[in-house]
Every structure is written in C-alpha cells, then in structure tokens.
Amino acid sequence: MIENPQDRLPGRREVVRVRNLAKSFGENTVLSDVNLTVLEGTVTAMIGPSGAGKSTVLRCMNLLERPDSGTIEIDGHVIDAERRFSNRELFALRRSAGMVFQHFNLFPHMTVLRNVSLPQQRVLGRSKGEADERAMALLTRMGLADKGEQYPNRCSGGQQQRIAIARALALDPKVMLFDEPTSALDPEVGLEVLEVMKELAASGMTMIVVTHEMSFARSVSEDLIVMADGGIIEQGDPKRIMAEPSHPRTQEFLRAVLQR
Amino acid sequence: MLLTVLAGIPLTISVTAVALVIGTIGSLPLLFGILSGNRLVWLIARGIIDLCRGIPIVVWMFILFYGVTIGGTKLSAFGAAVLGLGIVSAAYLAEIFRGAISSVAAGQYEAARALGMTPRAVWGDIVGPQAWRVAIPGYTTYGIGLLKDSSIASTIGVAEMVFRSNSYARTTGEGITVFLVAAAIYVIVSVPVGVLSRKADEKLSAVVAR
Ligand SMILES: Nc1ncnc2c1ncn2[C@@H]1O[C@H](COP(=O)(O)OP(=O)(O)OP(=O)(O)O)[C@@H](O)[C@H]1O
Ligand SMILES: [Mg+2]
Numbered sequence: 001m002i003e004n005p006q007d008r009l010p011g012r013r014e015v016v017r018v019r020n021l022a023k024s025f026g027e028n029t030v031l032s033d034v035n036l037t038v039l040e041g042t043v044t045a046m047i048g049p050s051g052a053g054k055s056t057v058l059r060c061m062n063l064l065e066r067p068d069s070g071t072i073e074i075d076g077h078v079i080d081a082e083r084r085f086s087n088r089e090l091f092a093l094r095r096s097a098g099m100v101f102q103h104f105n106l107f108p109h110m111t112v113l114r115n116v117s118l119p120q121q122r123v124l125g126r127s128k129g130e131a132d133e134r135a136m137a138l139l140t141r142m143g144l145a146d147k148g149e150q151y152p153n154r155c156s157g158g159q160q161q162r163i164a165i166a167r168a169l170a171l172d173p174k175v176m177l178f179d180e181p182t183s184a185l186d187p188e189v190g191l192e193v194l195e196v197m198k199e200l201a202a203s204g205m206t207m208i209v210v211t212h213e214m215s216f217a218r219s220v221s222e223d224l225i226v227m228a229d230g231g232i233i234e235q236g237d238p239k240r241i242m243a244e245p246s247h248p249r250t251q252e253f254l255r256a257v258l259q260r
Numbered sequence: 261m262l263l264t265v266l267a268g269i270p271l272t273i274s275v276t277a278v279a280l281v282i283g284t285i286g287s288l289p290l291l292f293g294i295l296s297g298n299r300l301v302w303l304i305a306r307g308i309i310d311l312c313r314g315i316p317i318v319v320w321m322f323i324l325f326y327g328v329t330i331g332g333t334k335l336s337a338f339g340a341a342v343l344g345l346g347i348v349s350a351a352y353l354a355e356i357f358r359g360a361i362s363s364v365a366a367g368q369y370e371a372a373r374a375l376g377m378t379p380r381a382v383w384g385d386i387v388g389p390q391a392w393r394v395a396i397p398g399y400t401t402y403g404i405g406l407l408k409d410s411s412i413a414s415t416i417g418v419a420e421m422v423f424r425s426n427s428y429a430r431t432t433g434e435g436i437t438v439f440l441v442a443a444a445i446y447v448i449v450s451v452p453v454g455v456l457s458r459k460a461d462e463k464l465s466a467v468v469a470r
Contacts, residue, residue: 062374087378094376105371109390119372122381164371171375
C-alpha cells in the first residue's frame with residue numbers, strides 16, 4: 001500500500017519531488033518508475049533488502065549517479081534527466097542536498113576543522129574566518145569542540161560520522177540524505193550518531209534516511225518507504241507499516257530484520 | 261683531479277633539474293590523456309607513453325642532437341640532453357602520477373561532488389593533494405634515477421661530471437680513482453634527497469595514518 005505523505009500530513013510544503021525515476025547499469029535495471037515526495041521538516045526512513053536500490057535512489061537525487069529518465073526536484077531546483085542541464089543547475093541542486101555516507105568519506109589530508117570549513121569557502125564563497133567560525137559552532141553542536149585540530153583518522157568512527165554530518169550541515173542544505181549512516185559502526189557508537197540525527201530532526205531538518213535501524217525508523221521518522229527490486233512497494237505511517245505490513249515482500253523483510 | 265670532477269657538478273645538476281621540469285610539465289597532458297574516458301584520447305596518450313619509454317635515452321639524445329634542426333640551427337648538446345631525458349621522464353612520471361591518482365578512494369570524489377564542489381576544487385583541494393602525497397616517494401626515486409641518467413649526456417659532449425672524469429682519465433691515464441670520486445659525489449648528492457623524501461613521507465603518513 002502506498003499512502004501519499006501529503007494526505008497524512010497536510011499543509012506542509014513539498015521540498016523533494018522525484019518523478020518516474022529510472023536507472024539501469026548496462027542490462028541490469030536497478031530502478032524503475034520511482035516516485036516519492038518528501039515534506040518540509042519531516043523525516044523519511046527508507047528500508048528494504050540489500051540490492052533493492054535504496055542507495056541508488058539517494059545517489060540519483062544529487063546526481064552522483066545520472067538517472068536514465070525522470071525528474072528530480074529539491075527546493076525548487078529541477079533537473080530532468082533526459083534534458084541537458086547546465087553545471088550551474090547541477091551545483092545548485094547538489095548544494096540544496098547534504099549527503100552522509102556509510103563510510104564517512106572525510107578528507108584524510110585535512111584537519112577536522114578544515115574538513116568542515118573548506119567546502120564552505122569553495123562552494124558558498126565564504127571567507128575563511130566566517131567558515132571556520134561556522135565549522136566550530138557545528139562541531140560544538142556535535143559534541144566535538146575539542147577535535148578541530150585533529151586529523152579525521154585519529155577520531156573514532158562515531159566521531160568521524162558526526163564530523164561528516166557537520167561538514168554537510170555547514171553548507172546549509174535544505175534536505176539531508178543519509179545512506180546507512182550507522183551501518184559501519186559498533187552499535188553503541190552508532191547510538192551517538194543516532195542521537196545527533198534525532199536532535200537534527202527535532203530542529204526541523206528535512207531528512208531522508210536509508211537505514212536498518214528499525215527503532216529509529218519507528219520512533220523518529222514520520223514517513224516510511226519500503227523498497228524492493230528497484231521500486232517502492234510500500235509507503236506510509238511507519239508504525240502502521242511495521243505493525244501490519246500490507247505487501248508480502250515487506251512482511252518477509254520485516255520478519256527477517258526484526259528477528260535479529 | 262677533484263676539482264675537475266667538481267667542475268662537472270653544475271651541469272649534472274642543471275641537466276637533471278631542467279629535464280625533471282620538462283618531464284613534470286610534459287607528463288600532465290599525458291596524464292589527462294590516460295585518465296580520459298574518451299577512448300581515442302586514451303589510445304593516443306597510451307601510444308605516446310609507450311613510444312617515449314620504449315626508446316632508450318641515449319638514442320633519444322642522438323636523434324635530437326644529430327637529427328633535429330630548428331630554423332636552420334641544430335639543437336645544442338645541452339638542449340638535446342634535457343629534451344631527451346625530459347621526454348622519457350614525461351612518460352614515466354605520467355605513469356607514477358596515474359598510479360597515485362588511482363590510489364585515492366572513490367569515496368573522496370563522491371563526497372566532494374556531493375558537497376557541490378566544482379571539478380576544479382575536487383581536483384585541486386581533494387584528489388590532487390592526496391595523490392601528490394602518494395606520488396612523492398616514486399617521484400623522488402625517479403628524480404634520483406634521473407640524476408644518474410644525466411651522465412648519458414656525456415655521450416653527446418655535455419661537460420658534466422662523467423664527461424669530465426672521462427677526459428681526465430684519458431689524458432692522465434689514471435682511470436679508476438677519478439671515477440671513484442665521481443661515484444662518491446653522486447652518492448653524496450642523492451642521499452640527502454632520499455632522506456628528505458622519506459622524512460616528508462613519514463611525517464605525512466603519520467598525520468593521515470589509518
Ligand atoms: N555503479 C554500479 N554499477 C553497476 N551496478 C550497480 C552500481 N551501483 C549499484 N549497482 C547495482 O544496483 C543494485 C542496487 O544497488 P543499491 O546499492 O542501490 O542497493 P541498496 O538497496 O542500497 O543495497 P544495500 O542495502 O546493500 O546497500 C544492485 O544490484 C547493485 O549491484
Ligand atoms: Mg546501499
């Protein structure tokens with residue numbers, strides 16, 4: 001069953017619209033006709049078995065992967081995959097979405113502070129002073145005020161992921177995309193990252209979170225998307241879906257993850 | 261005798277340095293070529309690299325010295341020497357740099373692009389500096405090799421250390437000592453370069469150690 005979030009949560013602006021998204025790698029069709037809408041200030045969790053295409057949806061949303069067809073709209077920036085688009089449009093779209101990866105992908109040759117401040121200078125044209133100040137404020141918010149002069153590889157996984165979140169937030173994105181942000185972390189270290197994400201959600205950030213953390217999906221997200229075989233098979237109230245999944249594939253998947 | 265050999269040092273060093281500059285600059289277009297997604301561009305760059313590397317340095321020097329005239333004038337011995345060494349260096353350095361660039365994790369490009377960085381910032385701030393760190397040991401090793409290969413320039417009459425040692429040996433008849441002195445000087449010049457490079461490498465990898 002697919003419920004539109006607009007029907008359940010009326011009166012919110014649609015910040016993300018993905019329409020008819022399709023993507024193949026060679027012969028392998030990875031996504032077909034994916035449609036999704038994300039409302040401002042909401043957290044959308046995305047779950048589904050490995051290979052379902054969850055990462056590919058996120059990567060298409062900021063054009064890390066070029067879709068074969070479909071349109072992506074984030075905060076008014078529209079890109080139609082089948083039309084030519086300028087670099088300006090591409091960078092505008094990417095600026096409006098911040099992305100956090102499973103393996104953090106911090107820049108190992110820069111200090112933690114530079115990791116967060118350099119993109120601000122290069123992407124937003126902020127001065128170094130301004131960028132450093134903003135970086136310091138965000139690191140403090142992430143509980144990492146004392147890590148500024150360290151190098152990323154001297155930080156724990158949980159700290160690295162929080163630095164990566166700060167780096168993305170520093171560019172003032174409209175939406176944050178998380179691709180399994182805690183999968184590479186020990187459970188208790190993952191908790192500190194989930195705490196930061198909860199705080200971010202409470203502050204009103206619009207978020208799309210691909211995750212295997214069912215308790216996060218149930219308690220924090222307002223909308224749940226279940227993907228399988230390159231498509232969205234179920235969408236709606238997380239508590240409803242977890243209690244009574246309508247699609248047999250969802251039932252099977254939930255049984256498998258909840259038994260662990 | 262020592263003075264004779266020492267008098268060759270400036271030319272040894274300048275042949276090496278100029279050839280290294282030519283090689284480094286020349287390696288860049290080749291590097292773009294072999295990193296290019298365009299099949300034809302890749303093939304051309306690949307071909308040039310294999311050709312440049314395939315011909316021995318001494319043959320390059322002879323071709324350039326005896327065979328090339330620019331506007332009616334022949335290349336000087338120095339010009340032919342640095343160009344010959346530079347051409348071969350460009351091909352080797354392009355390979356060294358390509359290896360260093362491919363050692364940078366794909367996640368680095370992705371993170372930089374996802375942040376909205378332009379290609380210029382992706383290369384200049386993220387991939388370039390990381391690749392350069394990886395390339396330093398290979399680059400200095402190549403530079404030290406080039407210092408020794410600069411002696412090939414003696415074959416076309418560039419009066420660097422080996423050339424001077426050789427003529428000294430011929431005129432005086434005492435061969436072995438003068439070449440031992442030359443050997444010692446090569447070692448004395450190259451050891452500090454190697455030490456510096458290792459220091460730099462250790463310092464950089466201590467910082468970003470995984
Ligand atoms: N760059 C690529 N080249 C070829 N095939 C790819 C590429 N990226 C993804 N795929 C394929 O696309 C399919 C979907 O991959 P995707 O990473 O989106 O799945 P996922 O739902 O994120 O899975 P997981 O939970 O394992 O992360 C898989 O079959 C994968 O092999
Ligand atoms: Mg994935």
